[in-house]
Ligand code: MBD
């Protein structure tokens with residue numbers, strides 16, 4: 001994360017200085033107006049709202065919500081947001097809430113199309129130091145992870161139904177500790193992906209429950225292997241506010257073909273990531289901005305295996321909580337696996 005003010009350690013700006021006086025500096029980092037831009041509105045209003053925070057508010061809440069108020073007030077003034085526009089935004093937020101349940105998280109999807117989940121992912125996982133062999137890069141969780149996917153035997157398949165037109169693939173690799181390079185025994189790979197029709201199991205009444213998902217546990221050698229599908233590109237659900245936003249922004253809803261993973265092991269920071277198939281033309285314009293170079297993979301042709309036409313080796317490097325702390329990863333002290341999913345759906 002670029003840190004415009006240089007001296008912050010956690011990527012979060014301090015609450016902006018409470019000077020509402022006009023100054024010579026009339027533009028922010030990108031030439032946009034900033035909180036110091038002269039304006040014709042009540043100059044002490046924002047300060048009074050922030051200062052209403054009581055003495056029992058935690059330091060983090062005081063800082064983060066204070067900063068949020070400052071930025072949102074500045075935003076409203078700079079854009080001279082009208083009542084109608086503000087109500088339109090509230091309609092969008094409320095519609096997202098009404099649409100959401102344990103199978104659909106529309107608020108998250110709205111954040112995804114404006115890059116917020118990818119940005120927070122970057123902030124959470126960027127190492128402060130120059131670790132020599134970085135842990136595997138992260139990518140966003142997205143709205144379709146389900147907790148308690150079935151534990152499957154190594155070598156099994158995530159595919160529970162007949163998929164004649166699907167590209168079947170063997171996926172294999174090793175989970176290692178990124179500092180020692182040693183294999184991790186008992187690491188869990190939680191994997192999920194769509195069917196060739198572009199739908200996750202919970203979106204599609206024609207798929208069996210927990211289809212195309214599963215959890216695989218590594219043995220002493222840290223190795224895993226299982227069958228799944230070579231993934232397909234598909235549109236994110238665009239029948240709600242996230243779709244509306246894409247339409248207003250004149251954007252398409254396509255995500256490049258990908259497979260999701262949460263790789264976790266005791267004592268290690270859970271790794272939430274996705275791998276992306278290089279053959280997909282949407283690799284360069286993901287609707288939710290999650291692609292990173294090191295997560296782009298090349299499936300190879302697999303010979304003499306009636307169960308798969310393709311194969312892929314992909315290895316995962318995890319950071320122990322100790323290493324995460326030493327390397328200044330944000331949130332490294334949260335030694336619970338729910339930190340992987342932010343407690344999503346739990
Ligand atoms: C998805 O399948 C996904 O992975 C993300 C991040 C957002 C929307 C749909």
Ligand code: FE
Nearest residue numbers: 142144258260
């Ligand atoms: Fe996905």
